[in-house]
Amino acid sequence: MDFAEKHNKANGFTKSKYIRGYFKKYSLNYILGIIALLIVDIAQTRVPIIVGEVIDGIEQQSIELSAIRSAIILLFTIAGIMYAGRMVWRYFIYGTGRSIERDIRNDMFAHLEKMSAKYYQKHSPGEVMAYMTNDLEAVRLALAHGILTLFDVIALGTITLFNMVTEIDPLLTLAAVVPLMLIAVTVRFAGKEMFSRFAKRQEAFATLSDFVQENLSGIKVIKSFVQEDKFIDAFKKENRNNYEKNIKLMKLQSIMHPFMQLISGLALAVTIGYGGYLTITAKISLGEFTAFIAYLGMLVWPMIAIGITINIFSRGAASLSRIEDILNEPVEIKDNENTSVVDRIEGHIKFDSLNYKYPDTDNYVLQNISFEVRKGQTLGIIGRTGSGKTTLTNLLLRIFDPDKGSIYIDGTDILNIPLNLLRKSIGYVPQDNFLFSETIANNIDFGLRESNIDKIRASAEQAVVHDNIAEFKDGYNTVVGEKGVSLSGGQKQRISIARALIKEPDILILDDSVSAVDTDTEERILRYLKELRSDKTNIIIAHRISTIQDSDLIIVLDEGKITESGTHEELLKNKGLYHSIYEKQLLEKMLNEQE
Numbered sequence: 001m002d003f004a005e006k007h008n009k010a011n012g013f014t015k016s017k018y019i020r021g022y023f024k025k026y027s028l029n030y031i032l033g034i035i036a037l038l039i040v041d042i043a044q045t046r047v048p049i050i051v052g053e054v055i056d057g058i059e060q061q062s063i064e065l066s067a068i069r070s071a072i073i074l075l076f077t078i079a080g081i082m083y084a085g086r087m088v089w090r091y092f093i094y095g096t097g098r099s100i101e102r103d104i105r106n107d108m109f110a111h112l113e114k115m116s117a118k119y120y121q122k123h124s125p126g127e128v129m130a131y132m133t134n135d136l137e138a139v140r141l142a143l144a145h146g147i148l149t150l151f152d153v154i155a156l157g158t159i160t161l162f163n164m165v166t167e168i169d170p171l172l173t174l175a176a177v178v179p180l181m182l183i184a185v186t187v188r189f190a191g192k193e194m195f196s197r198f199a200k201r202q203e204a205f206a207t208l209s210d211f212v213q214e215n216l217s218g219i220k221v222i223k224s225f226v227q228e229d230k231f232i233d234a235f236k237k238e239n240r241n242n243y244e245k246n247i248k249l250m251k252l253q254s255i256m257h258p259f260m261q262l263i264s265g266l267a268l269a270v271t272i273g274y275g276g277y278l279t280i281t282a283k284i285s286l287g288e289f290t291a292f293i294a295y296l297g298m299l300v301w302p303m304i305a306i307g308i309t310i311n312i313f314s315r316g317a318a319s320l321s322r323i324e325d326i327l328n329e330p331v332e333i334k335d336n337e338n339t340s341v342v343d344r345i346e347g348h349i350k351f352d353s354l355n356y357k358y359p360d361t362d363n364y365v366l367q368n369i370s371f372e373v374r375k376g377q378t379l380g381i382i383g384r385t386g387s388g389k390t391t392l393t394n395l396l397l398r399i400f401d402p403d404k405g406s407i408y409i410d411g412t413d414i415l416n417i418p419l420n421l422l423r424k425s426i427g428y429v430p431q432d433n434f435l436f437s438e439t440i441a442n443n444i445d446f447g448l449r450e451s452n453i454d455k456i457r458a459s460a461e462q463a464v465v466h467d468n469i470a471e472f473k474d475g476y477n478t479v480v481g482e483k484g485v486s487l488s489g490g491q492k493q494r495i496s497i498a499r500a501l502i503k504e505p506d507i508l509i510l511d512d513s514v515s516a517v518d519t520d521t522e523e524r525i526l527r528y529l530k531e532l533r534s535d536k537t538n539i540i541i542a543h544r545i546s547t548i549q550d551s552d553l554i555i556v557l558d559e560g561k562i563t564e565s566g567t568h569e570e571l572l573k574n575k576g577l578y579h580s581i582y583e584k585q586l587l588e589k590m591l592n593e594q595e
């Protein structure tokens with residue numbers, strides 16, 4: 001991006017409607033902060049004049065002690081004003097930056113919660129996290145530090161230059177300021193490189209952190225495959241990269257800082273040379289000369305800050321546009337004008353010639369799917385891995401919407417059922433049964449949030465996990481470790497089942513949810529389901545025939561198509577895929593029993 005483009009982007013920052021809404025909301029804070037800043041700048045630029053007058057008085061031996069006392073009192077008063085003023089602007093401007101950052105983060109999170117699975121397929125968690133951290137940070141910097149330096153540069157620069165020109169000498173001002181401008185130009189252009197090196201350093205650090213995090217999560221796998229040395233070497237590489245990026249940044253900083261000091265020194269040399277001459281030839285007084293030197297010191301900061309401010313706004317604008325892209329991303333799966341006023345779901349499901357393919361893929365993973373399950377019936381789904389079973393349930397939950405064909409519940413197209421009602425009416429036990437790092441009770445109560453321990457316990461009993469939970473020292477208050485590490489796979493599965501059962505959903509979906517439990521426990525769970533949910537709809541996906549053989553309807557999925565459907569007995573008679581899976585599993589069982 002070239003200078004002009006970036007400059008336009010800087011304008012873009014304040015032109016953004018979204019950010020202008022926040023400027024408006026916090027306008028009073030900004031106004032108070034800027035007023036405080038102006039007062040500080042005005043007070044600060046009085047100091048050299050007062051000191052200069054005292055010096056002149058002393059030199060000409062015309063000053064009274066009482067005048068020195070008044071000058072000291074005035075200087076103290078100015079120091080007091082500057083102290084209070086700096087506190088005020090810090091509070092209002094930096095505080096407002098933090099407030100807007102908090103508000104934007106809330107906006108982003110609320111919007112991200114509405115985004116569909118399709119969105120997350122295109123945007124990785126790492127990318128989304130970068131928007132929520134690095135980009136937001138860049139925007140906050142513009143909102144706080146950027147605004148502050150912008151006004152400070154204008155106010156302090158103008159007042160100081162005005163005082164130098166009107167109170168001391170215009171030509172001396174020109175002679176001293178020209179070298180100082182080199183600082184502004186240097187910061188502006190070297191600053192671009194500095195930001196780029198800074199971003200690379202951040203990136204290297206983020207990669208390093210991700211590496212450590214993944215390593216720690218997968219430490220058991222690493223150890224069991226004796227891969228520690230490989231990971232140590234890979235870590236060294238990442239760590240070296242991080243070191244190099246830091247050194248690159250440091251190198252530039254170590255060139256820039258002394259260079260700026262050199263330029264300030266040059267400006268001072270010019271001032272002392274030419275200003276000294278003007279003093280000796282009595283064109284300006286000694287007091288004015290010292291005041292001028294003090295002003296020169298005050299001008300260094302605005303010169304540095306011009307470049308910094310432009311860079312901060314450019315970066316802020318680029319980050320803001322990325323954040324706005326997220327906020328403007330349309331919510332794909334939502335209620336629409338055709339949403340009907342249904343307030344209850346009975347559970348009669350009908351798939352009608354449904355087809356689905358994932359975004360950015362060519363093949364339909366579901367083709368021409370049609371079947372019907374009535375309220376009170378259980379549907380069993382079986383099929384090889386990758387045959388489309390999970391996809392089918394995700395379409396029912398509207399995690400995705402179908403490309404062709406429809407799904408009806410109680411005769412209404414699910415696209416027209418209020419989304420909240422649809423999802424509230426379905427108890428879903430996903431294959432990867434994710435648990436939150438909270439207590440077991442809260443994990444089970446997740447969809448209800450009633451904190452009714454009797455209900456929590458009852459659903460844990462139905463999921464045959466109560467006895468396990470009772471054995472834990474803290475029982476239902478046991479906090480599930482990160483990603484459920486303290487629980488076995490089977491326990492996690494059954495807690496997820498309890499979480500679905502507590503909702504007493506009209507439709508229950510178990511996606512391969514009893515695969516990690518032994519057959520006796522599985523039988524007990526299925527028995528409970530039969531007793532408790534005989535008047536509700538159940539969908540059970542399984543790889544084991546024993547899990548689904550009692551279903552009212554079983555469908556066999558193969559490469560996205562229903563190749564067989566019927567009851568267990570009917571399917572066995574068919575002698576198709578179902579029959580061959582059955583035979584295989586029967587043989588496996590017999591062999592296991594013989595062992």
Ligand SMILES: Nc1ncnc2c1ncn2[C@@H]1O[C@H](COP(=O)(O)OP(=O)(O)OP(=O)(O)O)[C@@H](O)[C@H]1O
Pocket residue numbers: 121358359361365383384385386387388389390391392431512
């Ligand atoms: N998010 C996705 N993007 C692209 N393709 C996907 C996605 N999720 C699944 N697929 C593909 O869709 C097909 C069906 O996957 P699905 O998870 O529905 O199968 P499944 O029958 O549930 O498998 P399993 O028994 O292993 O759970 C597979 O070929 C899979 O690779």
